[in-house]
Amino acid sequence: MRIVSLAGGIGGARFLRGLKAAAPDARITVIGNTGDDITLFGLRVCPDLDTVMYTLGGGIDEDQGWGRAKESHAVKEELAAYGVEPQWFGLGDRDFATHIVRTQMLAAGYPLSAVTEALCDRWKPGVRLLPMSDERTETHVVIEDEQGRRAVHFQEWWVRLRASVPALSFALVGVENARPAPGVLDAIEEADLVVLPPSNPVVSIGTILQIPGIREAVSAKTVVGVSPIVGGAPVRGMADACLTAIGVQTSAQAVLELYGAGLIDGWLVAEQDTDVRLDGVRVEARPLIMHDVAAAADIARAAVALGGELA
Amino acid sequence: MRIVSLAGGIGGARFLRGLKAAAPDARITVIGNTGDDITLFGLRVCPDLDTVMYTLGGGIDEDQGWGRAKESHAVKEELAAYGVEPQWFGLGDRDFATHIVRTQMLAAGYPLSAVTEALCDRWKPGVRLLPMSDERTETHVVIEDEQGRRAVHFQEWWVRLRASVPALSFALVGVENARPAPGVLDAIEEADLVVLPPSNPVVSIGTILQIPGIREAVSAKTVVGVSPIVGGAPVRGMADACLTAIGVQTSAQAVLELYGAGLIDGWLVAEQDTDVRLDGVRVEARPLIMHDVAAAADIARAAVALGGELA
Incomplete structure (x- = not known):
């Protein structure tokens, strides 16, 4: 079985550790965000x-x-x-x-x-x-503070400012010249399943999907996503600050709509988010907190199983 | 009082610490070897x-x-x-x-x-x-071993091979495009005294003197050198391997002749080297081992005093 996963940082990595445990025989290709x-x-x-x-x-x-x-x-x-x-x-x-x-x-x-x-x-x-692209792209964030309106590198907003200054918008600098890295489109095309871990839907998964050709390639496959939002709050990190910046609510429903039914086929949500629904998407509820590798593996196993049903 | 010192690494640095102690009111400019x-x-x-x-x-x-x-x-x-x-x-x-x-x-x-x-x-x-030059120059060493005759970077010969393979020759790669760094010639011109510490006469002091203009500028000044050779052996380091490579004996006499009377006015040798002499050079014998900062200061004090007499 061939699985492709897009991935950001901590949440993505922890999910992937579970995916490896859940599907030890699968050939897994990870397409990593390099906008950070x-x-x-x-x-x-x-x-x-x-x-x-x-x-x-x-x-x-x-x-x-x-x-x-x-x-x-x-x-x-x-x-x-x-x-x-x-x-x-x-x-x-x-x-x-x-x-x-x-x-x-x-x-x-x-x-x-x-x-x-x-x-x-x-x-x-x-x-x-694989990096999403060999071309250099960097997420910049437009903010407004006492120094006026200006664009800063994502890391300055995220790490130095701890996202405490509202983001007005994001721009992936360099995206117009970026192509998927060698192997990315082939891996997606050959995949039996594409999994979106509970990474940041805006500046991690969303960034990868901005590289020309990737969204189209992923949309053609069976795609199961794991909601990064549980009960109206990010599982970890500051995804809410990113979602707010682009006018999206911090909810499992809103993130699913952001990805869209054209991209997503299956959507895992937490048990408190059972009211999530979108035409054309199979939604399943289950525990989504990755306390440890075993918990991450349980989520990944559910994602793979759902993908199998949808394929 | 203005003093210029050319300097290599360890021996030069320890001498300079003594020079600072011996001449606390002097304005000291150090021209450092960058061939390494x-x-x-x-x-x-x-x-x-x-x-x-x-x-x-x-x-x-x-x-x-x-x-x-x-x-x-x-x-x-x-x-x-x-x-x-x-x-x-x-x-x-x-x-x-x-x-x-x-x-x-x-x-x-x-x-x-x-x-x-x-x-x-x-x-x-x-x-x-000051670096001797802003232009990049690198000492390469021609050696011959089981891999044949080849040129290696000085550090490969010095650090990796511990100078155990005989050097056939040295070449300062890039010297043809090198100029003294800004301030170097002015500092020499304004100096009351130029001191050559007991640094390696071939690959440290000798390298600095290869930068076009530096030898001429130094030669016009009162120059006192401290012999890096005591009783036929280097005070420290592997200067003998470098001297042998260029056909010079490992002796206080031979190093003095290598520098030449056109460059050197005063030459400090160890007490076992009192037979050293060269027309036009005042030779003085005294303890030259830098056991500690006080010993280095004693040597530096003698160099400054000798320079004062010769000026």
């Missing part, structure tokens, strides 16, 4: 790809959900001692090595997909991890 | 500049003489886990931050002299530290 990518200190950082890679490869900091386990912060402290900005993005020493390798390979001319494959040679995540 | 510089993992590393900066700024690992005190090695371990080469160059986490800042500034278009000044803003070494 940022160049810091001259180094290219791909937070979502790394979160997936570290989580599935056994290197993640389990408590915080991102970054490396047993991490130290000497480099960051030294950069701060030099007065170098930004100081609000928490890169650990072990994590720095990943960005150093990536940056060196990119500078040598390797596309991000080849770099990601090389990094995964070490981590062996058990899935094929 | 190397790009590792995409990051520009300037070992000699950093050794001077860390030593005079209080950040050096006192035992090994290079690198940062209280250093950790998470980044290096991770790079090795990714299988990235080279693994024979020992960069610590704190040190990595310096190279990250430098590389970012160089990529932004700042010349190495401006980058060095910015790094010294933090370290406050108490001297003005």
Whole structure:
């Protein structure tokens, strides 16, 4: 069985760990969001790809959900001692090595997909991890604060401002020149099932779907989504701030409508969201909180089963 | 009083710490060797500049003489886990931050002299530290081993091979396009005294003197050198391997002749080397082992005093 999953960061990675457990024989291709990518200190950082890679490869900091386990912060402290900005993005020493390798390979001319494959040679995540695109795209956020109306990098809004300043809009800078990375469209076409994990529907899944050709390819397949909203609140993260910015309610119903019946065939919602419905979509309710790998596997198993019924 | 010192790495830095103590009111400009510089993992590393900066700024690992005190090695371990080469160059986490800042500034278009000044803003070494040139030059070494005759970067010969394979010759790649960094010739011209510390006469001081214009400018000044050879052996390091490669004996006499009476006015030798002489050069014998800062200061005081007599 071939499964494709689009994925953002922490939520996506934890779901994928469950999917691997639920479908151990499946060939899983993960198409990772790179709209969160940022160049810091001259180094290219791909937070979502790394979160997936570290989580599935056994290197993640389990408590915080991102970054490396047993991490130290000497480099960051030294950069701060030099007065170098930004100081609000928490890169650990072990994590720095990943960005150093990536940056060196990119500078040598390797596309991000080849770099990601090389990094995964070490981590062996058990899935094929592809960036959504080899072209550089970055989500920028228009905000308005005491400095006036301006666009900031997604990470500045998300990490530095903790999304405390309302987003007026999002723009995926560079999307007009972006193409799906090699292998992305083929993997979708060959897939028996496409799964959308409970990642952020706006700045993670929504960003991947903006890459020309991906939405069309996904729409042609059997697609099961897991609602990132449970009882009117995000399962984790700040998806509500993103949904509000684009005029969408923070509800399992509204996110389903955002994706649309043209994209989604099956939709898993939490047991308190049983009133969700949309023509052309099979909605099933079940526990959606990923307390641990077993809980994530249960959700993934339900998604795969629903996909099988719908195929 | 204005003093200019050319300097390599460990020996030069330790001498300079003594010079600062011996001449606390002097304005000292250090012209650092950049022929040892190397790009590792995409990051520009300037070992000699950093050794001077860390030593005079209080950040050096006192035992090994290079690198940062209280250093950790998470980044290096991770790079090795990714299988990235080279693994024979020992960069610590704190040190990595310096190279990250430098590389970012160089990529932004700042010349190495401006980058060095910015790094010294933090370290406050108490001297003005200038790279010999803003142009990139690198010492390469022709060796012959089981892989045949080939040129390797100086650091590969020095650090990886520990100079165990004989050097057939040295070449300062890029020297034809190199000019003294801004401020270098002015500092020499304005100096009351130029001091050559007991740095490597071939690949440190000799390299600096190869930058077009520097040897001529230094030759016009009162120059006192400190012999790096005591009783036929290097005070520290592997200067003998470098001297042998260029057909020069490992002796205080031979190094003096290598520099030449046209360059040197005063020459400090160890007490076992009292037979050293060269027409036009005042030779003085005294203890030359830099056991500690006080011993280095004694040597520097003697060099400054000799310079005063010769001026």
